[in-house]
Amino acid sequence: MNTGNSPKTEEVKSKLALAIESRPRIAHEFEVQGFFGLGDKEIIKVAIWVNVKAEQDSALAAAYKVVSRLTGDDKRASEDDDILIDAKTTQILFQACRRAEEGDKEAGYKYPAFPSPEWMRNNLTTDQLAVLLNLYHEVRRRESPVPWEISFNSVMTLAKVCSQRGNTEFSNTMLSAQSREWIQQAFIILSQTYKEDILDNSESDGADEGAPELQDEAE
């Protein structure tokens, strides 16, 4: 029975724990624009990896301390979700964004891209943070893709609904249920259809060829 009085012993690590500790971290590099580091040095590339739980936990703990320091005795401010979410985001991005200069990949992206979370808060705009957050989500998706399917018919059905309902809550609800990758592919499919149906037809000399047949994905 664990009495809690046993002396501290060195933590035993299983084969799995050792393998996890020694595996290289996978980071994805992205070119960015408008980011400047210390001394106004332009940051051209950022590498982003998926945080491990320990990094995530320490980011969240640090976020609470930042909020507490920022809001002081103001109870209402300290309970504001937006302030906490922004603090969490900054802390998480500080852990996840890694320097991607020459030699950094070989060194395992040892250094963070930005000097500190405080620096990020003081020098990056909310738009810049949003860009980094999107890239972080993109990396998470790449590392652990969720299977999704798209068909020509499903795209055209949704397009028809949106064309009939316009910019309404219904259309927005239908679209927000789709993943970013699905919407990306749907846009490409619609663009190709637009080219075939409208642009190519309008270029012809009035010859009544009719609209090209919409291809069924089963053909």
Added chain:
Amino acid sequence: MSEDFSKPPEDIPPEKLIRLIMRRPYPVIPIDYRIRGAESINLSVRAITWEEEMEIQDTYSSSQDSLHLAYLSKSLLADGQQAFSSYKQASLLSENEIEKLVPEVATSFSKMCPSMFRSDMAAWEFCIYQGAKHFSNSNAISAAICCIEEGMGMTTHRLDRFYNMPLLELTEGHGLAFRSLCKVISEAMDEHRQQSKNRRSQK
């Protein structure tokens, strides 16, 4: 899609389910997931003991994420051995890996690790009792009879003797299975007494 993990699994017959939760030192279920960098290592999930369950609830219940990781860190086996010796070690997993492993642990627990914190214990007790009555578990009944001590007006259930394990290393499933076996024994004895009484009254 949501599954009710509180109920006993419908795809395991009660007579097999009681044998599963009685396994010593604890039931284990293999899982398909492989961890990057350790693809050759087979993973499985074991049931946790009552003591481990209470430790997790006492320490990590304030946060759902921490609770899930704590269950994972206690129950995950790598090639049959404890995968992580602490919560801190399990924190080396990436968010994506934890997102994949936590449901595997939940699914495995739902099949072999009933707990008052997660399970519909009334449903589990009914199911396991049905399993205890099945003829294929008659050997377990015989063994349980030898582990019930009567004396000084008291009945003592010797789970430690039945499982040959210290009491605090048992799981809730172990306790549930033994109680069900004892209930079957008790009902059989009551029936026997009633029949004897009837025979005597007929003479």
